[in-house]
Amino acid sequence: MTDPTTGRLRVDGASLHYEVRGEGPLLLLIPGGTGGAASFDGIAGDLAAHHTVATYDPRGMARSALDDPEAEQRVAEHADDALRLLDLLSPGEPARVFGASSGAIVSLRLLTTHPERVGRVVAHEPPVVEVLPDAAEHRALIARVRETFGNEGPMPALAVFAAGLKKGGAATEPPAEVEAPAEPPAEPPAEPPVEPPGGIELPPQAAARAEQTMAGLPYFIGRIVPGFMSYTPDVDRLAALQDRLVLACGHDSRGELPYRPAAFLAERLGIELVHFPGGHTGLTTHPAEFGELLLKTLRA
Template identity: 45%
Template sequence: MGAKTVNKLAVPGATLHYEVTGSGPVLLLIAGGGTDAGVFSGMVGQLAAEYTVVTYDPRGNSRSRSDGDATDESVEQSAADALALLDAVAGHEPAYVFGTSSGAITGLELITRHPERVRMLVAHEPPCTEVLPDAADARAFFEDVYATYREDGLTAADVVFMMGTGMDDDAMPPMEDLLPEYRELAERMQGNAATFYEHKLLPFTRYVPDLDALRRVADRVVPAAGLESFAHLPGRPIEVVAEHLGWPVVMFPGGHGGYASHPAPFATHLAHLLKTDTL
């Protein structure tokens, strides 16, 4: 595994913090929600034995600060950021992409707009709930989370969000019980919470994927979910997407955050999937 390099990339309206480790084909890992590159730290070493692993803090999160006042993030802009990173690291070569949660939505938009740049996309639980048959209920839930944040603050919004998405069992241990490196990550995520609720939650959960365009690249899209979370709200939309693609959902260890809770088996499963690439 090569040494990790820490880099900055200027993009329209922001400067992205990104990290590159290893050598070989480029594998871009896209974090979701209020998380950042650090959530993949448990997997990077294992994957970097075979891939040039690129992780980054999404725009507005942690060390990727927006220029000026924060605004609602569009999925199109998020995909443009991912493309800019691929340009910087992979040049014009197609890359492997793994996205989770809203990062999976970014991946879906990236392969829709720039299919020639993605060798394989593993889309892990994209919460694009507009594809669900009960989309109105899901939309109302996320609007309630947003309203709770605006009216009652972060703590109340966290309770509503975690319970309604089945992630209440994923709560982290008390801050004082964490190792220093995980405490730093947890503090960054806490610092991102307001940006997530204010500027990312509704734009991403209202995203409507272009299913016709995705069908045209179905051989390069792997629909994925967590064994412990696929029945909950963030995991359900990928089953609908998978039906349109004509593929079964590939199950990964753990829940919505299985990449962090079960990093070794998750990375092993991901590496095996990437080896099924037919390009």
Template identity: 40%
Template sequence: MTESLHHDVTGSGPVLLIVPGGAGHPMGFGPLAERLARRFTVVTYDPLGLAHGRLGLPVPDQRPADWSEGAHRLLRAVLPPGERAYVFGTSSGGIAVLDLLARHPGRLAGVVAHEPPCVTVLPDGAERRAELLAQFDGTEGPPAEGESATPMGVFLAHVLRPFTDHVPSAPAAGVRLALAAGADSRGQLLYRTAEFLADRLGGSFVEFPGGHLGTLDHPEEFAGLLTETFLSGAHTSA
């Protein structure tokens, strides 16, 4: 396998893999990673290499398995022998880490998936997904020749539709799983989706600071609760 596994590493301690949302570009994750690096070796995955020189290059349609298999290979490369990693993903990254847990639980110590937009799992999922996709119609709408020029263009053209159509598989026993949603997202679709997935997948539900972009808006508080969730195992419900 010659594929480059684009990522950044900071801090020391147990490995914590972060999979960002959108098209996987880790823009704005610096403050969160800096706070988490006080307790963890933070490995921030950039699945499409958008922050590592590939922004603007052609991108094929993505599947959650593309990201989760890359994350698995990355963990094999960075994990010390015999150790397990904590894994956090938000938004589309949350879908990827759920897929990673279903496919490769053996090297995982705990997983937190924050507001994964896999709304198809809901009883009214087809209707809710159609509404979600409609929210993005016309928001950027780049022409085909420019769709890879920005992270949002890549997300709209190649990530949004296949990821929101994904139905996570039930994970094997033995790895702590928490589904998370922001306090400011109460009453919204992705809060409801996270609660539903926690019940369906046998995980717990944790309410985090902020809304869908809580990782960016409240990095200090978000990192503190994420650290507590992983290291204490106290996946307490809101």
């Protein structure tokens, strides 16, 4: 895979690191969790055979430093960052956008506020729990995560969060279909912070990504989770723009909370819910199949 061209974009309150590869119409990939641009390394090369692919580290993550490290994070601000990247890299025509998890929330906001800049959005498991009938339960979960984070730190807060995601998904799935994963999901993060077994040394790239994941965990749990999972998308606006919207879930995510908002919105809007390979982190666990289906979905 050809190394990407890198750049920096100054935005209000931050400096964004972005990467560009390939040729053709612009495809902006918005990461979730703590993964940043690196979370798309497994699919960006194949996508770049058909598109100019842009990836980036969201503000506050990895190489995209905040002016104020303690600043609260808002979906609207992150969506404006994505818009600035579109204006920089595709000023003359609408772009295609893919968002994963918290990045999918950003993509929904971008579509509803600047539809003229977006030709098609694929939103994979956006955890917009405020659209769900049992939203109050998930607000309580976020409150418990914040309290645990303040009193005990990021790893205990992550454990509370992961347990809540598992329990929160059962409401819409028949018990026979619910299979508890061997490890609780560490997201909406893009990649769970897993330590290798003793004596096993990770390859340099994997080790760097694991280090980045762990370094970003306090920021993600402390500010992205409460700020983003409290966001309510404009459902009426999404209905008016449904011809540009693809709602997607992982095939293996049934029975988990991150699956439910996309499934609920797809049913409410009367559009197909597209199932991608793997679960919430399918772009990491099944990159070839994930990228292939994403290309098909963007062309549809």
